[in-house]
Amino acid sequence: MSTTDGRLAVVVLVSGSGSNLQALIDAAASPASRFCITGVISNRPGALGLQRAVAAGIPTRVVDHTLFPDRHSFDAALAEAIDGFSPGLVVLAGFMRILTSDFVGRYAGRMLNIHPSLLPEFQGLHTHRRALEAGVREHGASVHFVTDELDGGPVIAQVRVAVKTGDDEASLAGRVLSREHELLPQVVDWFASDRVALRDGRAWLDGKALQEPVECCA
Ligand code: GRF
8 A cells, every 4th residue: 555645655574673674764765765664563572673663753563472372363463553554565674473374365465574595595594504504605685575485485586695704693694684775675666666576476577477586786
């Protein structure tokens, strides 16, 4: 859905620092931006991302997962909070909860996640550590549509980062994260411009099914 000025309404879900949220806030502040963040929701009351939203004048909600007896009741409350902001797109930006199939289905084709690896490599947690252990020369991050398979939905775009001799988990994570801040606003902008879609289980860009993820950001 759109805001009154015709921009796409986006809700961002965070669990922690929210540096990717900040990148979206900064991008949305540009007069040329085609999207607007109408709400930020966190499952953690103390998430720094909530403070970033407040500082930017964006309404926030907390849906604390520890207060719910099971995933279904948490996801139902989360969906209610999201729908209260009437978004056309939901972005998981460091949102560290596994979501139920019903929830994922409700936002099919309009929910994106950013994951810190070159998917399909290193789905799940501790991606930087695992990339170093595997001895890969290239690592990176991916933005994909969210489907039932954890970190397994169709990938839209990626950033590639060279692994350097002497890298440790923190140095590699830092370099990947700074590139994530280019990647995520770019893909959200494409979505807001109707350039990206999920169709027949595949990611499409500019009317063509992607054979492989687009490399960002040339
Ligand atoms: C990022 O690396 C993102 O890819 C992953 O969690 C991290 C969140 O960082 N899903 P931030 O909260 O955006 O700073």
